Amino acid sequence: MASRLSRFWPTLSRVRLSSALGSRCVSQTPNSSASGAAVASDLQPVSPASQDSHGHAEVSPFEKNPDFHGFHHHDSFVDEWNMRLAFFFGISVAIVVGGTFIHYLPDHGMRQWSRREAERLIKQREAEGLPLMTENYYDPSTIVLPSSGEE
Template structure:
């Protein structure tokens, strides 16, 4: 049994569910015999025309196929491609997107201008950001 636990892993609870759950009454029997045994689950209602719900055939039905083995493999492949590959490729795509808003370029350009101004002996920011001779001011009102 331990090899089945190791080999089937998460499918092991399904192996335990193959027999219906039963409850044994703790009250005294009403007549001769042992304690009463009752089913905890009602029997599954049969569908018309002999059709059986996939959940009755396969309690671990994932919706990919009516065959339990194909259903499980399709589920595994779907989740692998849908989650693992999407996260890896999606994360790589987002990581290598170009500089949004050119923030990194603006920082490099500012550092280059600061180094050039320090090398020329100029202040980092001048007293007049714009050339005052090129600024047109409105006329004074009296």
């Protein structure tokens, strides 16, 4: 384990040193000293900072606001409030309104109505003393059949 760590130690020390400097730097000489560790004089910035027409260096939104949410580039306060509003209306309100809408949808396929109607007919037939089901769906006395001569 120690041999693996010693193999990557120069790389780790360069990363630690460059993060301590506060900018992205890279060593131009692979083995600048006998120990293999880079020193501040060996490190150079990866890319020069771009400047606008007034000579001011352009700063990344992530450096200005490390908690950048992607809603406003310049103002972290507006960025945070826009994120909060977007998540509130996009998530909370959508779940509440959507859940309420789904709950109050009409009876699909009239399943609840057919159950209530069947229970009502069963109670009515039991009260009249009739069987719950008969062999004929329709009352045969009410069916009018054509005469044999009308065919």
